[in-house]
Amino acid sequence: MRPAVLACALAFALAGQAHAAEHKAANLPPPTAKHPVHETLAGQSVDDPWRWLEDGSNQEVKSWIEAQNAYTEKTIAAIPAGKSLTERVKQLSITSTTRSGPMLAGGTLFFMKHTPPQSQPVLMAQAWPKGEPRVLVDLNANGGGTAMTGYWPSPSGRYLAYGTAEGGSELTTLHVLDTTNGKTLPDSLPWAGGGTTPQGVAWDKDEKGLTYVRFAPPPPGQQVRQFDAVLSHHAMGSDPANDPVVFGQGYSKVAEYILMQSPEGKVAVLANEGDGGAAEVFLKQGNAFNRVLGHQANVRGAHWVGEKLYVESFEGAPRGKLLSVDGEGAVQPVLAQAKGALQGVSPFADGFIVTRSWGPDWWAEQYDAQAKLVRRLPLPDTGITVGGVAAEAGQARALISYVGWTTPQRWVEYDGQAGTVANVFEVKPAADYGNVQVQRVQGLSKDGTAIPVTVISMKGIDANGKRPTILYSYGGFDIPITPGFIGSNLAWLERGGVLAYANIRGGNEFGQDWHAEGQKLKKQNVFDDFHAAAQALVSTGWTDAAHLGIRGGSNGGLLMGAALTQHPEAYRAVVSQVGIYDVPRHETAFANGPYNVSEYGTVADPAQAKATLAYSPLQHVKKSTKYPAVLMTTGANDPRVAPWQSRKFTAALQDATTSGQPILLLTRMNAGHGIGAPFSQRVGDAALALTFFAGELGLPETTPAPSSP
Incomplete structure (x- = not known):
């Protein structure tokens, strides 16, 4: 790969001076050959002229990747806002330790x-x-x-x-x-x-x-x-x-x-068959591992509390309950389902601490040895995510970490006797986030489900109906959308842009029912929820289709593919990272696909195959359609989502679109899914996405004056 591409947006943006409208007509994507493949799945005929792109060792595919990278480099370099945005992202990324x-x-x-x-x-x-x-x-x-x-x-x-x-x-x-x-x-x-x-x-x-x-x-x-x-x-x-x-x-x-x-040397195992499903619980007893809870207990997590294993079970309790398992494998109830979705348990003093959520709100509670509530910990009431709880049984002090939209990582020491917290460590950001405001709106999904949407902007930025807005979500694998420090995204807000985050089904922020309603045969709910969140941003006057961008990665990349193929008219720009777009082939032609069957279901089941084909993005790319501008990224060493997913979807969209908007793909040759990515790559990802959105959504090149009260 070229050095400029390896440097991501940090190098792309330096050359960007030409106006976007001038380069689009001349800067056409590289041509992609078609090699027809026809097959039948669930009684439906499936054409796949892009299957040859799956072979990354093929020299023709390697040349295609190089040409696509060059095309992406040229297109991003022509965005006028790129240089200044990249510099600001770099500045905001250099926080304290x-x-x-x-x-x-x-x-x-x-x-x-x-x-x-x-x-x-x-x-x-x-x-x-x-x-x-x-x-x-x-x-x-x-x-x-x-x-x-x-x-x-x-x-x-x-x-x-x-x-x-x-x-x-x-x-x-x-x-x-x-x-x-x-x-x-x-x-x-x-x-x-x-x-x-x-x-x-x-x-x-x-x-x-x-x-x-x-x-x-x-x-x-x-x-x-x-x-x-x-x-x-x-x-x-x-x-x-x-x-x-x-x-x-x-x-x-x-x-x-x-x-x-456990600190005493006891060992337990939570065993899963793939991702996103319930675990079985095994205890090591002597030299054997004996099962004490099966799949029916719907176990999602556990922690040793003293001599007993405290298990997070969702059997008959969609918000979660606690069970204890002793050294002999006997199971007893500890804590019944309560307000808020159970997110974790940790030992503390003679009892334990639990973490809960309800939508975008998170909190923590202390319980004594009899599982009676002592108090809710004195953390901020809203806008934070409770992270790690470092504690040991018998000690009445715990280290609690949390983060918020405008609050970078903070550690506090919680005194369980006094009920107080004291700062231990906090990150010093590179700018003032005191003028950032956080609001909420609500979308209504196709089946009537309410979808919370968090809207973030600078104070004084009003909802004028055309704010350049980026909407993010994920929607799967039990993973919630939680408040996280906006960090370098402040560069977007400072110029009058808006950020939005949707709590759609597939995550667990409202418990396991919320997750289950976005799995397998019900996966379409995820896409309907996201569309409802986007429409809420329009109906509340924040933006319109001409100024709305969407972003997601991995399973969230699948979300992006479904969003842009189901509602191409609703969005102006899409950034999709390491995404899944050919869902049947993800299961049948890539190692991690079978691990995802517990979340997506298997196409070996005719009903699931039919449902999967009804939303799988690649199979719904239609010729002569005005698709939004799209930027896809992938890593050649990705073990979770095959890089050919992005290659095939890019080729299909480039072949089909009539909008004149760019369809771009960046492949990093010494990178994977993003887990453990070096700092420079993470900064480059942020700069690249904001640069692309700025060029497509019309973000002002300078900070706008505040609106009048």
Whole structure:
């Protein structure tokens, strides 16, 4: 790939001086050959003239990718606002040091620290609460191409396992560190999950070994097969090639495991068959892992609280309830369903803390040993997301992290006896966010479901019916849309633009019913909800179709594809990142597709195949249609969504559109799905998207004067 493309928008925007209207007629996309493929699915004839683009090793495909990158570079470079927007995004991205992922073990706090523009965060440790932080692992030496995929301290905190992956692939190798002297031990465990199935580690009670997720080692010279993950055990100092399988042999082709370890050394496993579904719960009893809860319990999470495993169950409780499992596997109710959707549980003092949400609002509650409510924690009432809760049983102080639309990452120490919080750490932003206002409107979906939409703008920016507006959502896999720091997106607001975030079905912000109503045969609800959110922005006077852009990634990229093919007249511009557009082929021709069957359903079921074909974006691209401007991005090493998804959809839209608006694709050759991406790539993504939207939605090149009251 060309150096300018590798630099993303940071390089694209520097040359941008020509007016957009002047370049569109001359700057045509590269031609794409058609090689007809015909097949039948669910009784329907499916044509796929773009299937040849699936073979990324083919020289013709490589040349096509290079030509598309050059076309994208040329088009983005011609946007007048690009240079100044990119510079402002860079400025806003250089905040003070950030912290994330707090975890307590044996009186030691472990966390990630990132100091922009450093490529990757650094793993830190400090004696909690008053110790001095010290560096444990710094992966920045090779320019940011190596990312940390996770870390797992031993019960005492003396040892720590951490995972690394290269080039965005997410395929993990585990390493072990002695935290007392900072030395990395010889143990190196390859094929330790990542990409299709999550990584996981649980230490032995005596800390002489660990259990970890592993794919079968591939034969020499061959790629690892990312199916049939198991749990293996490694004795420290032994040869990893001899690590025995201790659980999961034959469990599921698309097995996923979450390992949970108590401070006393007990181990539990949440086992999933693919993404988005309920887990089964297993306890390690002696040398065996015994199932204590099956799929019917609809388990979505768990945590050790003292000697018992507290399980988040949604069986008969769409907002969630807590069950306890003791060392013998006996299950007892702990906490009934209450107001708010259950999002997490952590040990605290002689009881526990739970995190809840209701739509875009999040909060945390303290309970005592009898599961009686002590209090709601004194955090901001609205506009924040409660993140990590680092706590240990028997200690009445916890570290709580939260973030808000205008509040960057903040850590507070919660005193459970006094009921107070005190700031421990906060990120200093690069600008003043005090003039940002947050409002809410409501859309009404096709079936009458109310859809909350958060609208963010600068104070004094009124709803004049044509504000350049970007609407974002996701809609799947139990993942909620939550308040997050707008960061460099302030560059958009400062020029009079508007940001909007929709809580559509498929996430879990209203509980598991909200998730289930956006799965499988009900996936169309997600797209209807998003359209309702967009119409709400128009009906409340914020914008119109000529000034409305939409953005999403991954499953949210599928959302973008469905939105622009179902309602091409409703949007002026679309940014879609690492998206799924040919849904049947995602399942049948890519490793991660079978893992997503629990969310999307399988096309082997005739009813599901019919429903899938009814929304799958690629199959609904129609010739001679005025499609909005589209910018797609993908990574050549993406293990979650095949990069050919973006290639095929780009070719189809370029062939079909009559709007004269650009259909662009950027492929990054040393990148993946975005997990663990270096800082420069993340900044480049932000600048690229805002530059594209600015050119298409008519964002002013200077900051507008405030409207009169």
